[in-house]
Amino acid sequence: xxxxxxxxxxxxxxxxxxxxxxxxxxxxxxxxxxxxxxxxxxxxxxxxxxxxxxxxxxxxxxxxxxxxxxxxxxxxxxxxxxxxxxxxxxxxxxxxxxxxxxxxxxxxxxxxxxxxxxxxxxxxxxxxxxxxxxxxxxxxxxxxxxxxxxxxxxxxxxxxxxxxxxxxxxxxxxxxxxxxxxxxxxxxxxxxxxxxxxxxxxxxxxxxxxxxxxxxxxxxxxxxxxxxxxxxxxxxxxxxxxxxxxxxxxxxxxxxxxxxxxxxxxxxxxxxxxxxxxxxxxxxxxxxxxxxxxxxxxxxxxxxxxxxxxxxxxxxxxxxxxxxxxxxxxxxxxxxxxxxxxxxxxxxxxxxxxxxxxxxxxxxxxxxxxxx
Amino acid sequence: xxxxxxxxxxxxxxxxxxxxxxxxxxxxxxxxxxxxxxxxxxxxxxxxxxxxxxxxx
Numbered sequence: 001x002x003x004x005x006x007x008x009x010x011x012x013x014x015x016x017x018x019x020x021x022x023x024x025x026x027x028x029x030x031x032x033x034x035x036x037x038x039x040x041x042x043x044x045x046x047x048x049x050x051x052x053x054x055x056x057x058x059x060x061x062x063x064x065x066x067x068x069x070x071x072x073x074x075x076x077x078x079x080x081x082x083x084x085x086x087x088x089x090x091x092x093x094x095x096x097x098x099x100x101x102x103x104x105x106x107x108x109x110x111x112x113x114x115x116x117x118x119x120x121x122x123x124x125x126x127x128x129x130x131x132x133x134x135x136x137x138x139x140x141x142x143x144x145x146x147x148x149x150x151x152x153x154x155x156x157x158x159x160x161x162x163x164x165x166x167x168x169x170x171x172x173x174x175x176x177x178x179x180x181x182x183x184x185x186x187x188x189x190x191x192x193x194x195x196x197x198x199x200x201x202x203x204x205x206x207x208x209x210x211x212x213x214x215x216x217x218x219x220x221x222x223x224x225x226x227x228x229x230x231x232x233x234x235x236x237x238x239x240x241x242x243x244x245x246x247x248x249x250x251x252x253x254x255x256x257x258x259x260x261x262x263x264x265x266x267x268x269x270x271x272x273x274x275x276x277x278x279x280x281x282x283x284x285x286x287x288x289x290x291x292x293x294x295x296x297x298x299x300x301x302x303x304x305x306x307x308x309x310x311x312x313x314x315x316x317x318x319x320x321x322x323x324x325x326x327x328x329x330x331x332x333x334x335x336x337x338x339x340x341x342x343x344x345x346x347x348x349x350x351x352x353x354x355x356x357x358x359x360x361x362x363x364x365x366x367x368x369x370x371x372x
Numbered sequence: 373x374x375x376x377x378x379x380x381x382x383x384x385x386x387x388x389x390x391x392x393x394x395x396x397x398x399x400x401x402x403x404x405x406x407x408x409x410x411x412x413x414x415x416x417x418x419x420x421x422x423x424x425x426x427x428x429x
Contacts, residue, residue, distance in 0.1 A: 086387040105427055 117179030125189030193222030278348025
């Protein structure tokens with residue numbers, strides 16, 4: 001009897017310690033918000049409840065199998081119906097489930113309370129990038145994959161944050177309640193940052209709400225968690241949490257830059273500067289489909305380099321970039337890019353890769369069209 | 373009537389004595405079980421809703 005118990009305990013210790021060892025690194029992160037800590041502690045509580053149940057159930061089972069084995073001449077007892085036992089094995093799981101539901105509901109209540117936020121950020125999913133708009137602050141930008149396309153294709157060294165880096169991270173303050181308003185321009189995406197305990201679908205035509213109050217400054221990475229098309233794995237999320245003063249400084253800088261960008265439509269631009277600006281925007285926004293060399297990716301994404309229709313029909317080209325192509329993969333960029341960027345991209349596409357039309361599209365013309 | 377309520381409660385819980393089950397099938401009227409079952413189902417929903425409202429406070 002005693003050796004038997006020791007034997008069973010020994011069998012249980014091995015998988016348990018393995019589980020714990022694996023938990024270090026494989027377990028969900030504790031995170032950096034009060035809510036994420038609560039979720040983690042709920043997760044661990046329920047995990048241990050499951051462990052205890054598992055140990056008891058399998059312990060009794062293995063003990064009975066061993067102790068009352070057939071080779072020792074034990075006879076099975078045949079009986080039907082035992083109301084007391086049935087009541088016990090129904091009531092215990094009921095109590096355990098209710099016991100888990102009570103703290104879980106309390107946490108859910110907190111998660112779904114975005115009221116009294118200090119800052120509102122609109123998060124918009126797009127194929128295949130995230131757009132962030134600081135509501136009421138006139139600051140908005142698009143966050144693209146930061147890993148160069150060549151690295152993705154296998155040319156060049158892969159860095160530490162391969163496919164988990166962006167050109168412009170979402171910047172948030174610590175110790176302030178930030179409300180997220182989440183939607184999508186095309187298909188369903190999901191904004192997921194494990195350290196913030198936020199995993200929320202962004203759905204076209206819907207605005208979902210969520211919120212965070214980050215406790216520690218730092219860089220937190222995440223991914224799109226809803227299969228959204230060919231580049232689903234290439235739209236990572238990076239959140240840069242800053243001290244409050246640093247955040248205010250950053251926001252003021254971005255506001256000024258936005259004002260400067262807006263004033264860009266007031267002046268005449270030359271071909272050279274539009275080309276330089278256009279190349280930058282093209283590589284960030286257009287190249288994932290139309291490719292950095294303008295070669296496209298047939299049949300969904302037509303080639304732009306050497307495209308006769310594009311070169312001949314300037315008007316249609318401008319219209320396509322601004323309003324997209326309905327029913328096709330080409331999105332409208334009227335709300336995503338600034339007038340300067342749209343003018344620069346079109347100018348770039350009409351003059352790069354041997355498309356030598358010599359056309360210069362002025363940001364002021366684009367601004368006028370957008371105003372209509 | 374009381375025995376019908378007890379049987380419906382036992383059904384909600386999922387455990388019933390075999391002797392009582394036989395009795396119900398021999399003496400009880402099906403309509404009574406269906407009616408009491410529907411009423412108590414509604415009552416259960418009401419209780420759950422009350423608890424939910426109280427919890428949301």
